[in-house]
Amino acid sequence: xxxxxxxxxxxxxxxxxxxxxxxxxxxxxxxxxxxxxxxxxxxxxxxxxxxxxxxxxxxxxxxxxxxxxxxxxxxxxxxxxxxxxxxxxxxxxxxxxxxxxxxxxxxxxxxxxxxxxxxxxxxxxxxxxxxxxxxxxxxxxxxxxxxxxxxxxxxxxxxxxxxxxxxxxxxxxxxxxxxxxxxxxxxxxxxxxxxxxxxxxxxxxxxxxxxxxxxxxxxxxxxxxxxxxxxxxxxxxxxxxxxxxxxxxxxxxxxxxxxxxxxxxxxxxxxxxxxxxxxxxxxxxxxxxxx
Numbered sequence: 496x497x498x499x500x501x502x503x504x505x506x507x508x509x510x511x512x513x514x515x516x517x518x519x520x521x522x523x524x525x526x527x528x529x530x531x532x533x534x535x536x537x538x539x540x541x542x543x544x545x546x547x548x549x550x551x552x553x554x555x556x557x558x559x560x561x562x563x564x565x566x567x568x569x570x571x572x573x574x575x576x577x578x579x580x581x582x583x584x585x586x587x588x589x590x591x592x593x594x595x596x597x598x599x600x601x602x603x604x605x606x607x608x609x610x611x612x613x614x615x616x617x618x619x620x621x622x623x624x625x626x627x628x629x630x631x632x633x634x635x636x637x638x639x640x641x642x643x644x645x646x647x648x649x650x651x652x653x654x655x656x657x658x659x660x661x662x663x664x665x666x667x668x669x670x671x672x673x674x675x676x677x678x679x680x681x682x683x684x685x686x687x688x689x690x691x692x693x694x695x696x697x698x699x700x701x702x703x704x705x706x707x708x709x710x711x712x713x714x715x716x717x718x719x720x721x722x723x724x725x726x727x728x729x730x731x732x733x734x735x736x737x738x739x740x741x742x743x744x745x746x747x748x749x750x751x752x753x754x755x756x757x758x759x760x761x762x763x764x765x766x767x768x769x770x771x772x773x774x775x776x777x778x779x780x781x782x783x784x785x786x
Contacts, residue, residue: 505551505558513546526688531672537665544661552653555609556596556617565598565619575625579637583618586638589729590645592616604628604746608640609649616644623746632742635726635735642725648718655714659707667703671696708770715772723779733783740783744776 517523517539525536559565571577576599583597595608595616604624610616618640625633643649675692723740727733 505554509547509550512550513543516546517542525668526672531669533669536668537661540661540665540668543664544659545657548653548657548660552611552649555611555649556615559607559609559617559619560598563600563602563619565600565617567596567598567617578630579620579625582634582637583641586634586641586729587644590641590725592641592645595641595644599625604743606636606640608643610644611649613644613647616649618644627746628739628742631735632739635730635739638726638729639722639736639739642722642729643718645725646718646721648722652711652714652718656711659710663700663703663707667696667699668692670699712770712772716774719773719779720782723783727783737780737783740776740780 514523520538520542522535522539522542525532525539560567568576568580571580579599580597584594587594593614593616595610595618598617598619600619600621602621602623604621604627606618606620606624608616608618618637620633620637620640624636628636671692671694672688674695675689678691679689723736726736730736
């Protein structure tokens with residue numbers, strides 16, 4: 496319930512902020528008496544598309560902490576926490592990164608990395624994963640998350656999301672306007688968009704949004720392969736990462752909140768392969784075998 500409320504409140508806040516920004520900048524006035532102002536529409540689409548993506552990125556770390564209940568380890572209170580902080584520090588040094596925040600949270604086996612920049616990142620791991628894996632396997636998972644940070648995956652995925660969001664907003668309204676104009680081609684007295692514009696734009700936004708999610712999911716799967724390879728490099732052997740993936744295949748992994756689904760070590764394979772944020776574990780293991 497907490498995750499659902501946070502998700503709804505966050506998205507509502509983002510929509511309100513972007514709506515206010517569009518109004519203040521005047522880019523929401525792309526429908527004019529002379530027709531559709533494509534330049535203004537593109538500016539509006541870019542604001543909504545990239546604005547939403549970058550606000551989500553900026554909020555990613557605090558939202559991750561709130562939604563999972565992750566506790567940042569500031570002063571290790573157990574041997575496990577000491578090992579966890581020392582391991583992340585060693586891996587970050589190998590990757591040439593500043594020390595990320597390290598957090599632990601109660602839950603089924605999983606882990607994730609998030610943060611707006613490499614200098615402000617977070618690596619979090621569940622108690623379930625630490626209890627279910629050997630130290631070497633858990634270190635490989637941590638190396639995978641550090642590799643995500645080193646690869647700049649959070650920012651790159653945000654850019655991809657921003658581009659596809661922009662096209663979804665832009666194209667849905669162009670198609671809506673064209674359909675509305677066609678339906679009202681013999682209505683000389685009407686002015687401004689009609690119901691055809693609103694209905695068609697809404698339908699197109701849903702359809703184009705589904706197609707866009709396939710593109711984002713494909714990129715997410717590719718970055719998982721790269722993070723696995725990065726973990727193998729940091730561990731100086733692919734075997735620990737392969738063993739960790741095999742272990743994950745035998746465990747019950749709890750899905751992360753929607754905003755973090757693509758950031759976890761496991762989960763997000765979805766009902767259909769085209770929408771999966773993670774490749775099948777067998778493919779990831781096989782990809783490491785050819786290194």
